[in-house]
């Protein structure tokens with residue numbers, strides 16, 4: 001089944017990439033056939049991934065989009081408020097697909113050419129959003145009002161920065 005939101009993103013991102021001078025030398029067309037997918041909804045750290053076919057060496061300088069098994073994005077990033085970041089994620093994974101297996105200097109240079117300069121900051125906000133969404137506990141300071149939401153218990157291991165007293169775990173309702 002065709003995932004229309006992902007196909008729409010691919011279309012947008014390939015359009016933007018085709019206007020980028022830094023990618024002039026690259027043949028972008030094969031990106032049109034890279035399979036797109038979604039990560040599990042409860043993924044926390046991973047926002048996007050470029051999975052290569054079995055046996056492909058990521059350090060191979062001749063990597064190309066036909067070596068890619070799947071580019072997958074966090075499903076939460078496909079919601080309207082994160083779409084600018086989802087575009088950047090696809091772009092990032094497509095750079096891997098175009099032969100840059102790792103995050104070396106050249107990769108970071110190409111990545112920095114993405115015209116939407118807000119995308120990285122949105123990515124930081126997205127990481128915070130995922131952490132909050134997956135939070136099961138609030139670590140609360142019994143003295144001041146400070147608290148932070150986390151997926152694990154603090155279990156007496158952490159002190160309030162201001163009051164130097166142990167933070168207390170409060171279970172959050174299941175979301």
Ligand SMILES: [Zn+2]
Nearest residue numbers: 092093096103
């Ligand atoms: Zn990467």
Ligand SMILES: [Zn+2]
Nearest residue numbers: 141144160163
């Ligand atoms: Zn405190």
